[in-house]
Amino acid sequence: MIAAGPSLEGNAHHLLTADERILKIAVDAATPFLWKRGIVPDVVVTAEEQCRAALIFQLLNGWYPSVVLCASTTTNPFCLRVLQDVGVKQIFFYHNAHPWLARDGRFRARLFDMTIPSITPSCGSITFHAVRIAEWLGIKPSNIAIVGCDMQVSAKQAETGKTHAGEYRVEGIPVEVINQSFQNHLRELEHSRLADTGIINASEAGRITFFKQSLLHDFLLSHAKTEKTEPQSVALT
Numbered sequence: 001m002i003a004a005g006p007s008l009e010g011n012a013h014h015l016l017t018a019d020e021r022i023l024k025i026a027v028d029a030a031t032p033f034l035w036k037r038g039i040v041p042d043v044v045v046t047a048e049e050q051c052r053a054a055l056i057f058q059l060l061n062g063w064y065p066s067v068v069l070c071a072s073t074t075t076n077p078f079c080l081r082v083l084q085d086v087g088v089k090q091i092f093f094y095h096n097a098h099p100w101l102a103r104d105g106r107f108r109a110r111l112f113d114m115t116i117p118s119i120t121p122s123c124g125s126i127t128f129h130a131v132r133i134a135e136w137l138g139i140k141p142s143n144i145a146i147v148g149c150d151m152q153v154s155a156k157q158a159e160t161g162k163t164h165a166g167e168y169r170v171e172g173i174p175v176e177v178i179n180q181s182f183q184n185h186l187r188e189l190e191h192s193r194l195a196d197t198g199i200i201n202a203s204e205a206g207r208i209t210f211f212k213q214s215l216l217h218d219f220l221l222s223h224a225k226t227e228k229t230e231p232q233s234v235a236l237t
Helices: 006-016 028-036 051-062 077-085 105-111 126-136 155-160 175-190 216-222
Strands: 025-027 043-046 068-072 089-095
Touching: 006 028, 006 216, 025 028, 025 126, 028 043, 028 051, 043 051, 043 126, 051 077, 068 126, 077 089
Parallel strands: 025 043, 043 068, 068 089
Antiparallel strands: none
């Protein structure tokens, strides 16, 4: 599971040389960094409601047809159109806990084909939406490692405006607000069912202390013979 935190930079070489049978699922914000380093994920997960994310998704044109986009039904339609125009395969999921979907189940049923898988995110972070997608694909939590999930912007990073691996930046949001959001995510995760499932935290700068810790290199070696799980053919467009 590839998140977009700055610590991803120190693990890029491991991802580049990882066994091809290791399934690589990346969050949308990690894609600019992965693109520049020649790391091609198998699945990209997004729930981005802002149209500016189309600038990120255009990178997937160069990865077509090997990458599947797993998109929330809350994703901006313009972003999806950018990818549809170049033929990127899309699988949709919806949040059964999303405010405008959860308040009226009848509305949701009219809006979506119920073959679209429903997930309840363990917290607001897109990284853990991706974890739920991995589980939906049949991957056991003990076979999931998260890298680049720092859950904090340090004071030094704040001085340079660095919030993500590579050159990607979050503009216009104070670092204090970003870190408060991360703190809320951590509290939600600590009380979620994921806390005791055996997920590996390979984010060397990560703060998710209630997950088992491992270096990404060691995790990849121990799972090098794991068979890759292919994304299910549900609600393809």
